[in-house]
Amino acid sequence: MMTAFELALVILNLCVAAIYAAILWVMLKQRSIMDKQLEAMQSQICEAKRNRMAAHRPILRFEPPIASGLPNLEFYQVHNIGAGAALDVLLFVHERSTGEMFVVGKIEPLSSRETSNEFPVLRPLFHFHEATLTLTYFDIWSNRFWTLYDPLEQTHSFGEGEPPYLKR
């Protein structure tokens, strides 16, 4: 038979266990609340970053070509239609399928709404070598962007990061 003392010990142990369980439960609740707060803060930071990037994002597109006095040679200009400056602008004239380069050119930084100087491209490259034009450029936060232009279709594609198809 259990003595009164032993019974008191058991009850005391049960009380202590209950208190520990309650503390653990409160801690878990707090952890869960903090996780949710952290998640909300992270999404706010993401949103702020996206807004900041959008406010300064350059978008470069090609203007229609300008004919030259020489056969098969035409000139292109790049226009910044984005909100921010385009820095470290590189132009690549390359084969569409293989990414092999014909010309690499450096273009001056372009502020918003600014148009570049002209650069020449040999027209047969587009017809016989399926050449396309790619621009890579950075915004003021060092985010990299690219523009791909198909001169035959006259279509633009835009992306972020390193263009996956370029063979440098």
Next chain:
Amino acid sequence: MQSVSQRQIVVERIEPITPHEIADFAEQIGLSNPDMNFDILLKWLDKGFRAVKIALWNRFGPAYGGTSIFFLLQNPEGKEIATIVSPGKKVAHFIRQHAEEWERNGVVFEKVQWSVRQG
């Protein structure tokens, strides 16, 4: 820089030039980005393309405009490609090295004066 593209690009003058004159010029000009695209030129020559025209241009260089050397290349099937190289010591040496061979093969050497006018 300009905010509109209403521009005309005109060939002001085309004059004959010797490969050695192009090489001398390429060596002396001292650009901050010399020999840009030279490796691309060599790659296409390695692939069987041959030079058919080499022109010294007063502008449209690959590094922010400026003087450039235009190479028109052709492969045995007659397909043409072109690349534009910025002047430099490597290009100068390369042109001198191949000058005689190119002259024998009838490669055209030109000095082209371009101008850009507002339309």
